[in-house]
Structures are given as C-alpha cells and as structure tokens.
Amino acid sequence: MIDSSTPSQQPASGVSRRRLVRAGLSAAPVMAALKSNSVLAGDHTCIRPSSFSSLAAAHMKVSQGRAIKTDYECKSHGYWKNSEAGLATKFKETKFISTTTGFTRDPGNAYGKLTIQEVLDQGGNRNNAALARHVAAAFLTATAFNNDSTRVLLTKSQCRAIWNGQGVWSPFAGTTWTLSQTMAYFDMIYGPAFL
Template sequence: MIDSSQSTPSSSSGVSRRRLVRAGLSAAPVMAALKSNSVLAGDHTCIRPSSFSSLSAAQMKVSQGRAIKTDFECKSHGYWKNNNAGLATNFKETTKFLSTTTGFTQDPGNAYNKLTIQQVLEQGGNRNNAALARHVAAAFLTATAFNNDSTRVLLTKSQCRAIWNGQGVWSPFAGATWTLSQTMAYFDAIYGPAFL
C-alpha cells in the first residue's frame, strides 16, 4: 500500500506518476508512426451509408482485421456532367429531373420542374438544395448505368428517390434517420466537397 504522506514513492511502491507520464510520452512517436487504417484516406472511397455510419462513430477507422467493401460504383456529378457511359443516348439531356422516370417529386423554390438531369448536373451553388440535387442526380445515373444492381451501386434508384423526396432526410438503414446535414456530410466524404 502506498503512503500518501511520502513525497517520493519507495522502490517497493511501484512506478511514480511522473515515470508513467514519461513512459507514455516515449511511446508516442512509435504510436504516431503506425500506419493509419482510415478507410477514406486518399481518393474518395465508395462505401455504403451503413458502413459510413459505423466509421463516422469510429473516426473513419476500421478495426484490425475487418474489411469493408469499398468497390461500389459511385460516379460523381462532375463525372456524369461530362460522360454518358452505360446510359441510353441523350438520357441525361432528355429526361426531366422531376419525372416518372426518376420518381423525384419535390420541387423546392419551384426550381426543378423544367430542368433535365443534365441541367441539374450543371448547376452551381446551393440555392434550393442544388448541391443535394447534383449528388442525387449522380447517384441515380450511376444506378441507371449499372442496372440498379444493389451489389454494385452505392445507392439504388429507390434510395435516391427517398433522399431527394425527403430533401435529405431519409432512412439509410433500419433504425436510422439522417438529416440533410448528415446526408450532405456523407456525400461530401464520398465525392469531396459539394462543389458549391
């Protein structure tokens, strides 16, 4: 038992607090040198919303030995603005953003009722949720190009509809509801900033 009245600990009382701190500080460079296992290091990585939620809680770190599927197709709106791979001819240019084809119905500020998907991709800024519209349009086009295959695409067409029609408020997986800011944080982590 340690006598708290002693100014310095005896050799039999164990390591002093100061020695513990020194020991911890000497190990810090070694800890800092360990390779990070951040899943979003480098270029954007395509991960599903459910994985993103788990990783957000763990500061984007993956547990030792755990693998997360990161090879989903997730083409950004910048890609789709300039490419048509896998889409029918003139699909983006002739399909209205608000249409039975897309299933998008919300029209904040009456800004989308006349726009094609291509025009939505070309918008700048964030007036009337334009950044969300660009991300959703890109995810929808990716799902269209890859036959809405849920094993390959980041978000399915029905998820895109839920996101847009809820104006960013939606349920990415059972038991969770994301707000617009959480949805935009997800898109920004996957694609980079919303290119406002």
C-alpha cells in the same frame, strides 16, 4: 466511476459499432477502447451509408480484422456532367422531376423544367442544388449499372427517398439521417458539390 469488479456494469464484449450508433450512445469513449488500426485512405472511397455511420463514429478507422467493401460504383456529379457511359442515348435530357426518375419534390419551383444534365451543370446551393447534384449522380450511376444493389452505392429507390425527403431519409433500419448528415456522407464520398 464504474467498479470493474462488478460484472453487471461491464459492457458486453463484442459490442458492434453499428449497435452503438443505432442505440444513440456517445460512442467516443467506447470507440477509444476498441482496436482500430487502419484508416480509409484515398480521394474517392465508395462506402455504403451503414459503413459510413460506423466509420464516422470511429473517426474513419477500421477495426482490426474487419474489411470494408469500398469498390462500389459511385461516379460523381463531375463525372456525369461529361459522360453518358452506360446510359441510354440522351438519357440525361430526361426531366429531373419526372415519372422516369421518380423525383417529386420541387423546392422553390426550381427543378420542374430542368433536365438531369441541367441539374448537374448548376452551381451553388440555392434550393438544395448541392443535394440535387449528388442525387442526380447517384441516380445516373444506378441507372448505368442496372440498379444492381451489389455494385452501386445507392439504388434508384434510395435516391428517390433522399431527394423526395430533401435529404431526410432512412439509410438503414432504425436510423434516420438529417439533410446535414446526408450531405456529410455525399461530401465524403463524392467530394463537395459546391463546385
């Protein structure tokens, strides 16, 4: 037990969740001590990976007095299956693995001949199909909104890093996500991709 009268053993006030997550500390006991009063609600909350990490550590609660920007553009794979809003004519006919997209990984040789539309239309998760659908959606959103990092959830270069790393990537400095973490993020933002 920590003696509360010993200043050198007390945590510094104002320790941010981001610092706790980056340090890899078990945040649950510390998070319980931080004030959290409002929970993100809604079916479709578009938050950046850095905010997601902080919120995941805090059981999706926002600290009192803190505002999280949630109005990024993040259209799901379901949206893009049937929309071409903001895209060049027939853009979804672009090959998924191409110089236009910058996607190079081809697990199981399953994507070399597929268009972006065909990736959006596939079901299941063979050869990381769920990841492909999420990445295709994020890439199309970035394309439709001119890759404006102040408006889109993920930029084209982040989409490339995610796909080419097969879900292993660095969403922000000092952190590397696994495929499981990346899919948890996408599933929280877009909903499950196994439809």
